[in-house]
Amino acid sequence: MKEGEPLHLKTSVTGSNGVVQALLTDLYQITMAYAYWKSEKMNDASVFDLYFRKNPFSGEFTIFAGLEECLKLMQSFHFSDSDVEYLKTAMPQTTDPAFFIYLKNISARDVTLTAVPEGEVVFPKIPLLTVSGPLAVVQLLETPLLNLVNYASLVATNAARFRIAAGPNTVLLEFGLRRAQGPDGGLSASRYCYLGGFDGTSNVLAGKMFGIPVRGTHAHAFITSFINLQDVKFRTLVSADGSREEDFVSLCLKYQQQLPSVIDFLPDQVMEGELAAFISFALAFPDGFLALIDTYDVIRSGLPNFCTVAMALNELGYQAQGIRLDSGDLSYLSKVVKGKFITMAAKFDLPWFENLTIVASNDINEDTIHSLNQQGHTINCYGIGTHLVTCQKQPALGCVFKLVEINTKARIKLSEDVEKVTIPGRKKVYRLYGADGTALVDLLQDASEPAPQVGQRVLCRHPIQESKRAYVIPAAVKSLHITWWKQGKVIEHLPTLTELRERTKKSLSTLRPDHKRALNPTPYKVSVSSDLYTYIHELWLESAPIGELS
Amino acid sequence: MKEGEPLHLKTSVTGSNGVVQALLTDLYQITMAYAYWKSEKMNDASVFDLYFRKNPFSGEFTIFAGLEECLKLMQSFHFSDSDVEYLKTAMPQTTDPAFFIYLKNISARDVTLTAVPEGEVVFPKIPLLTVSGPLAVVQLLETPLLNLVNYASLVATNAARFRIAAGPNTVLLEFGLRRAQGPDGGLSASRYCYLGGFDGTSNVLAGKMFGIPVRGTHAHAFITSFINLQDVKFRTLVSADGSREEDFVSLCLKYQQQLPSVIDFLPDQVMEGELAAFISFALAFPDGFLALIDTYDVIRSGLPNFCTVAMALNELGYQAQGIRLDSGDLSYLSKVVKGKFITMAAKFDLPWFENLTIVASNDINEDTIHSLNQQGHTINCYGIGTHLVTCQKQPALGCVFKLVEINTKARIKLSEDVEKVTIPGRKKVYRLYGADGTALVDLLQDASEPAPQVGQRVLCRHPIQESKRAYVIPAAVKSLHITWWKQGKVIEHLPTLTELRERTKKSLSTLRPDHKRALNPTPYKVSVSSDLYTYIHELWLESAPIGELS
Incomplete structure (x- = not known):
């Protein structure tokens, strides 16, 4: 038994073949x-x-x-x-x-x-x-x-258990890597949550190693890193069919003028930095626009900004994917969001707007899902981290x-x-x-x-x-x-x-x-x-x- | 995003240098x-x-x-x-x-x-x-x-927190590898428990990698794998000073006859397989004899068997280290054990017998230690696993x-x-x-x-x-x-x-x-x-x- 000097050996639990070493024992x-x-x-x-x-x-x-x-x-x-x-x-x-x-x-x-x-x-x-x-x-x-x-x-x-709580048709994504018990804890979590019935993970290494579908869009930091529309450097988007090219910022601003009467918001209350972030994300992922809408205010800013960008994308032949809620009263907010989506679908005759994905991801555990089921909600995808991977309940x-x-x-x-x-x-x-x-x-x-x-x-x-x-x-x-x-x-x-x-x-x-x-x-x-x-x-x-x- | 087919890549979170990969991200x-x-x-x-x-x-x-x-x-x-x-x-x-x-x-x-x-x-x-x-x-x-x-x-x-609860002079050992959240969770636990004030770990790989002192003796399976004294194949032990060689089993049986009047037990109630296991362990580790005494019955069998072997070792110039309790009322049992040790020390004029190590290791958490402190106990070493490494409380x-x-x-x-x-x-x-x-x-x-x-x-x-x-x-x-x-x-x-x-x-x-x-x-x-x-x-x-x- 030697004193605690590091031996400068590599700090890996696995041998060169990636398998746990025999010495990992008592x-x-x-x-x-x-x-x-x-x-x-x-x-x-x-x-x-x-x-x-x-x-x-x-x-x-x-x-x-x-x-x-x-x-x-x-x-x-x-x-x-x-x-x-x-x-x-x-x-x-x-x-x-x-x-x-x-x-x-x-x-x-x-x-x-x-x-x-x-x-x-x-x-x-x-x-x-x-x-x-x-x-x-x-x-x-x-x-x-x-x-x-x-x-x-x-x-x-x-x-x-989360799968049983959420039912067979809700998409379940594992987002636990950052809170997992060590790097390998995160990797094991992704692998065995998929086995247990999850549909995907945010963990890219787990995607590469095990072929698990990987999912993810952006964080609050992405939103707050944009201050105003001047931050959008490249504004042009080519339509899905390649037939036209538009200044996408202008197109969004056009819809920002049209929408207040439809879904009831005040254009001077939406956060310009958030809109800039959504626009930038849509320019990078015109086919995969899913926006985190709770950085400032879901109802006054996030949701109107999302609808604005979704409509501009639609004009160019792209279909937005949906929104993510990461705070607040998920039951209430999801129902408000769904209501606005239904209004949008009816007003613009875009049936897919009604079925956009509503992701919830705020510290969700098994009991939260049961409680949301009782309260009513319109969430069709959960992103679940800490409670899932650390098995907080036990x-x-x-x-x-x-x-x-x-x-x-x-x-x-x-x-x-x-x-x-x-x-x-x-x-x-x-x-x-x-x-x-x-x-x-x-x-x-x-x-x-x-x-x-x-x-x-x-x-x-x-x-x-x-x-x-x-x-x-x-x-x-x-x-x-x-x-x-x-x-x-x-x-x-x-x-x-x-x-x-x-x-x-x-x-x-x-x-x-x-x-x-x-x-x-x-x-x-x-x-x-x-x-x-x-x-x-x-x-x-x-x-x-x-x-x-x- | 591909479907969940394993790619037959190595399943390691670390690159060839043992450091977490950049791809371990969301x-x-x-x-x-x-x-x-x-x-x-x-x-x-x-x-x-x-x-x-x-x-x-x-x-x-x-x-x-x-x-x-x-x-x-x-x-x-x-x-x-x-x-x-x-x-x-x-x-x-x-x-x-x-x-x-x-x-x-x-x-x-x-x-x-x-x-x-x-x-x-x-x-x-x-x-x-x-x-x-x-x-x-x-x-x-x-x-x-x-x-x-x-x-x-x-x-x-x-x-x-465990260190604060146990006080500065109690030896704290981390025994959590088997319950840790994955192999790497176990390795990280050993490393950072040592940093936080533990004295050693059972995790051999952590000992090799980080130079943490490693500790451990035997499990219940070791005890139950011995059926009777015929299982002790090599019975000879050379004294510490090299001057004599004895049939160690006979020496133990001699003390088994002497001790009942000292520490009050019935020789026909001690388990022979347990004695055989203790003797075998003492033959392998004459300088490091620490026995798990709760496999059958601490007071009727485990403790008498320990004292028997400890006295035989003493006759050959070796000093036993102590006992481990892994079940039962730790406060009560530790006090009974200490009482017998004091009796042994006085009777045979062996002051060290009074200070033998008493290890407790049964599902211990921070609250258990506070409770044991209130009840009184004579434990001077804890082996702590699940609650420590999984941080069950949070x-x-x-x-x-x-x-x-x-x-x-x-x-x-x-x-x-x-x-x-x-x-x-x-x-x-x-x-x-x-x-x-x-x-x-x-x-x-x-x-x-x-x-x-x-x-x-x-x-x-x-x-x-x-x-x-x-x-x-x-x-x-x-x-x-x-x-x-x-x-x-x-x-x-x-x-x-x-x-x-x-x-x-x-x-x-x-x-x-x-x-x-x-x-x-x-x-x-x-x-x-x-x-x-x-x-x-x-x-x-x-x-x-x-x-x-x-």
Whole structure:
């Protein structure tokens, strides 16, 4: 352990291949590896489950994400020479030098990883990943696997909740980069919000890396950087069909004279700098004019200026796209804006004016959207940042990684809190569906038990509470676990991000609405087979210390 | 804008030099740059302030962090050929191709960056950074600068708050990697928690990169992976002085017979697997034996097993380090543990036994520490994860980046919320101190005003509210802003992380305790000079729209 001098190494979490480094782990994984190695337990056959105990955001579902990154970690998992040199300084001097040679040769080739497919709806206690292989290696994988699954699943779930709140037809854009927890937090947010149901991002690097549609127009600074119309240096715009060329500023000023009687504003109250900024933006993006209208005063200045420029564009054959509101009473303002758009559409016989995009983007969270839905609004696009990407409502998903079997012996971790008792042994996970395609219950079984059969009665039991049990006759049964990584290779096709997004949507559609609602949702049941129930309780008894009742 | 197909590019936020890429920005920065370029405003002389409006965590102070990363961004800021190729696909087809040539040649060479030194205590409205230069370039820097300052400052502040809660002599370890918001979120957390006053981290990569002391022992899985004493394959330990070699298991079993009468436990109630795990760990780390004692039962099993192994180690000349509690009533358990340690120390005349480390690490947040302080406890080390690194109490610091001057004209951004009105123009920031070294008030002045003088009366005014003003006679005056980046170079020495940590500590020590307390802290005053006050209100009046009162 050295004092805090920077070593002038590059400050990247990823290796040259862009994948998380093996050293991004907790020191205790290394110290445990050493203790295992010292007692020749490092190759003990271990099985670990990665799961969470509680759905986030007071909800009753979670979207599983991060699997592709986990598989990339498996592929590249090794300690470089410089890692091992560093570890020699971090470990006690008494450490056997042969251990570092062992570390240098570690890889994930003898590890097997089975997991729920990425994008699937999951629930507490379900092993999202089951990782088996040499004890020391699997233990070393714990921290990076948890890191990669925890935030990915959390933010994908958050995005899915915003999607449910906003409904299927509202455009949802992720604008969170500036408030994300670090650069990579921003990049992960963009990726997994898209997976969870968003339509695009402002994050350009995410667009380049993952092919996510990127969106954005301008900020308040753009508006305030224009003082008056003299700031518009190039004023000419060629019409869409190329037939005419106009002084666009003059054209706008013409409409500024016409419009006050139509949409009721005073030309001497509009801000000239704002008009100059809108004109400049329209000259740069005649086909993509979307204006931020709340810099000064939405109703007196922003909206009239927008309509002015939109009409001038229209005269030259271009159709404006819409407006963005970034402050104020979004319900009220959106309705006022919509009203003026309807007036404009009718007065000038331009039906598209009625359907212009109204973007809202002021510190919006899931509850804001529910509240706007109740108040009424005409917003058809949300730009969502801080609350989405930092998951303000609950900024961490508490995934854990627990040993469930060692050298074919099932292990149970007891706890005074019965909800924290682990479900021992290597398991299979099934989802049972009703005749209408609705997911009824998830069922954990010991890996050796035969799969539940369609049309046959299955006893589903609560893992701990004896009285909670029910017979289910499934119309369909899906085995949730797939083996993705075996013998040093990814052995299954990895879906594209777009395919993952589709899977999320489809998987959510199999869930009953009452499990998905924001207020007091019904818990989805995760059960164990009768045999597994018995086995849990036998092991529990075995592990109980001898002595008086506690 | 393309559909969401992965492009199979490397998924790293950093370039090959490990620094954040220029493309990690919002698309609207690119669209604004194009609109500026189109109207030949791209080189307008602009000044932007980066600041926040409210201290996080219901507190009254913030630690500024992230500056070194900002300066690295300045150094490497450019768009690669592949970035520009991507941007051609993301921008409308109508975009003038000459713009992309302009983009390719962009750098931060004409940008000047002044900032508060990293690690300094800061307050709302103070410009943390002032960035001046060509409008389009400074605008492009906005998103990555905000991203780099926001989380760094937030988590450093959180760490400082934990330090204040725990007091100066408790060891604080950051254990958050697995719950952090992405891999880089974890790395940033380790770095800035150390800056904010933590003593070490579990994050090995952070240890390698930043020289932060790394700490860690073992997890519950280590304990449960041992079933009985047969699992201890190598039983021999050589004494510290090399004079004898013992069967360490037998030695432990000898003490297991001796201790029950001393610290009151039943040998048939201790878990044999746990003892096996402790013995194996002690064999691997005879000098560093710190045991997690809550896997089964702290009082009946974990603590007796620890004392057993510690005594066997002692016989061979090794001193155990202590125990970790990861569940249960930490106040009560720590006191029980301490009591037994005192008994052991007295009985065996081993004074160090009384002072063994007692680590607590179960989901601890700032309030838990305050509550433990009230209840009484004997914990002398905390391992803190989720709440620290995700900043659960408030997961985002709302830094903003506002245009305050364009072509030497001051700009003001009005808002219906007066707290959101920007302070216009290029400013200087002074901190005025009392005779005892306590910070009295921060003062913003127009850059052209002379600095306040020691021993001379200075009128400090609230920027908005006329009635709030006071005369201050400073015993010392510090100019808070330093120019770090100019003409394409970092022109000031950058402190090491250890130096930044010291600065944080020192800067916090100049702050009155009532500003730092957890409950109802007193706000620290940030004021403006009389001239700046007048100027703000003149500009405000100018920008007011003509019309009826609103």
